[in-house]
Amino acid sequence: MAHTYATDALVVGAGPVGLTAAAELRRRGVTCRIVDRLPARLPFAKAVGIQPRTLEVWDRMGVVRAALEAAVPMRGQFLYVNGVEKARTELSVPPEVPYGFAALPQYETERILDEFLGRFGTTVERGTELLSFAQDADGVTCRLHTPSGAEEELRTRYLVGCDGAHSVVRKGLGLTFAGGAFAEEYMLADVRVDWDLPPGYNLRAMHLNDDGAVDDVLVCIPLPGRGRYRMSMMVPPELSTARQDAAASDGITHGLQSGRGPALADIQAVLDRLSPQPTTAFDIRWTSVFRISHRIVDRYGDGRVFVAGDAAHIHPPTGAQGMNTGIQDAWNLAWKLALACAGEAHPGLLAGYDAERRPVGEEVVGRTVRHAVEGMENDPDDPATVMMREAQLLVGYRGSPTVDPPGEGRGPRPGDRAPDCAGLTGPGTAYPMRLYDVLRERDHVLLLYGAAFGPGSATGSGLDALVRTARASSGGRMEVCLVLAAEAAAADDDAHAVIEADGTTLPVYADTRGEFARLYAADEPTAFVIRPDGYLGARLPLSPPDPRPLAAHLAAVFAAPPPN
Numbered sequence: 001m002a003h004t005y006a007t008d009a010l011v012v013g014a015g016p017v018g019l020t021a022a023a024e025l026r027r028r029g030v031t032c033r034i035v036d037r038l039p040a041r042l043p044f045a046k047a048v049g050i051q052p053r054t055l056e057v058w059d060r061m062g063v064v065r066a067a068l069e070a071a072v073p074m075r076g077q078f079l080y081v082n083g084v085e086k087a088r089t090e091l092s093v094p095p096e097v098p099y100g101f102a103a104l105p106q107y108e109t110e111r112i113l114d115e116f117l118g119r120f121g122t123t124v125e126r127g128t129e130l131l132s133f134a135q136d137a138d139g140v141t142c143r144l145h146t147p148s149g150a151e152e153e154l155r156t157r158y159l160v161g162c163d164g165a166h167s168v169v170r171k172g173l174g175l176t177f178a179g180g181a182f183a184e185e186y187m188l189a190d191v192r193v194d195w196d197l198p199p200g201y202n203l204r205a206m207h208l209n210d211d212g213a214v215d216d217v218l219v220c221i222p223l224p225g226r227g228r229y230r231m232s233m234m235v236p237p238e239l240s241t242a243r244q245d246a247a248a249s250d251g252i253t254h255g256l257q258s259g260r261g262p263a264l265a266d267i268q269a270v271l272d273r274l275s276p277q278p279t280t281a282f283d284i285r286w287t288s289v290f291r292i293s294h295r296i297v298d299r300y301g302d303g304r305v306f307v308a309g310d311a312a313h314i315h316p317p318t319g320a321q322g323m324n325t326g327i328q329d330a331w332n333l334a335w336k337l338a339l340a341c342a343g344e345a346h347p348g349l350l351a352g353y354d355a356e357r358r359p360v361g362e363e364v365v366g367r368t369v370r371h372a373v374e375g376m377e378n379d380p381d382d383p384a385t386v387m388m389r390e391a392q393l394l395v396g397y398r399g400s401p402t403v404d405p406p407g408e409g410r411g412p413r414p415g416d417r418a419p420d421c422a423g424l425t426g427p428g429t430a431y432p433m434r435l436y437d438v439l440r441e442r443d444h445v446l447l448l449y450g451a452a453f454g455p456g457s458a459t460g461s462g463l464d465a466l467v468r469t470a471r472a473s474s475g476g477r478m479e480v481c482l483v484l485a486a487e488a489a490a491a492d493d494d495a496h497a498v499i500e501a502d503g504t505t506l507p508v509y510a511d512t513r514g515e516f517a518r519l520y521a522a523d524e525p526t527a528f529v530i531r532p533d534g535y536l537g538a539r540l541p542l543s544p545p546d547p548r549p550l551a552a553h554l555a556a557v558f559a560a561p562p563p564n
């Protein structure tokens with residue numbers, strides 16, 4: 001039996017969630033291996049919808065351009081009932097949100113993340129299966145089955161299970177996975193049609209029986225390629241896998257099922273019944289039968305072992321929430337693991353993963369089940385709130401042990417997503433920038449907003465202490481950027497003058513349009529701590545500057561700095 005010890009983390013599962021976890025760990029310098037039991041990436045368009053919040057995450061990582069170039073913009077949805085158009089929904093977000101909705105087949109998402117991971121010298125070890133693991137106070141010992149048929153024993157500091165609904169990691173931890181299953185089965189197909197519906201729109205067509213119950217349904221989501229869609233529809237009895245699924249070894253019936261998939265004729269029969277206009281299906285790439293369950297673990301980790309994505313929560317695909325939620329699980333966990341691997345994390349930081357992400361998983365499971373049963377169009381919230389929530393722009397961590405109490409006041413509070421804004425100008429730039437341009441590929445950022453930062457200003461007089469505290473309390477990981485208020489920038493011909501603090505020059509950006517002040521409700525000099533995942537960790541007044549609240553906040557995230 002071979003022995004390997006030199007890795008910080010083992011990621012099990014190379015879907016979008018596992019690839020995100022591995023890429024973020026490697027981007028932060030953590031040694032990592034990623035294994036997947038499948039010999040090759042599957043060419044299936046399973047998860048398709050990409051939410052605006054996920055695109056923001058990819059922006060911060062540095063992969064959003066590749067994703068947008070491969071994706072199809074999602075513009076809206078048509079709803080037909082018994083052949084009659086009932087609603088046309090436009091997918092829109094507020095103008096300050098930098099990205100809209102998109103459709104990208106899962107095989108393309110995996111390709112993009114796989115190639116990004118390869119930039120850091122790490123490739124997926126395919127055909128490699130986790131058999132078992134045992135953890136102790138210092139690490140995790142894993143048994144792997146390799147493509148050669150041999151077993152390998154791997155010693156790693158942390159284990160991350162992104163291995164899907166039948167997760168070996170979840171079972172090895174003994175986590176409960178409470179929930180149930182829907183009786184309905186669905187056909188999935190990647191196929192082209194020759195209709196002339198506007199591109200970029202989903203189609204949801206239903207038939208209601210005399211009692212008003214849905215007895216037939218067709219959902220079409222656009223894919224890259226003219227007239228190509230990922231379609232889902234109810235399964236005819238001859239293709240049912242219910243008997244096979246009832247005998248599943250772990251009792252979990254979720255995802256693509258083995259056995260005979262639907263043929264083109266099966267797809268065409270549904271289109272003949274439900275398509276809003278006559279159309280012909282052709283150029284079929286793949287089909288399958290899909291079952292849906294709804295379950296969530298009792299906790300997202302134990303000790304040095306964690307679960308993310310479908311290993312932690314499964315639910316109906318309504319609103320394309322699953323993969324996006326899993327990607328953000330991995331993003332949340334990765335930056336915390338990176339600090340822990342460097343010995344720079346507060347002892348309670350990793351516990352914040354469960355505290356922050358499990359409530360999100362519970363909300364998503366509950367909401368998607370309600371929408372699957374009652375229909376998203378019957379959501380009681382106002383349409384703007386529904387749209388923002390489906391875009392995952394309302395996910396937040398207020399009350400988390402790793403963020404400050406939200407307090408009172410307007411604007412984003414600790415635990416909220418840090419919104420983007422436009423109209424910033426920086427040194428040497430002849431064009432307005434977005435805040436996300438400033439944050440891109442940075443991790444921990446302290447943004448100081450005010451009217452002046454010079455030595456004679458009220459804020460400037462305490463600048464050295466703030467910068468020194470930010471760096472000392474974060475082990476040198478926190479970057480500091482200054483945002484100059486619009487009125488001060490307009491009155492100052494040299495708004496980007498060199499500002500020095502704690503012996504270094506700080507970047508200065510001018511809020512020339514006042515958008516930062518408006519979106520952040522910054523009516524006075526304020527410090528904003530922005531975490532690597534784009535959420536506010538703290539919001540601190542700077543009138544007058546006081547480094548002690550900043551030090552107290554950072555002490556809940558980072559390990560105590562060594563004594564001078």
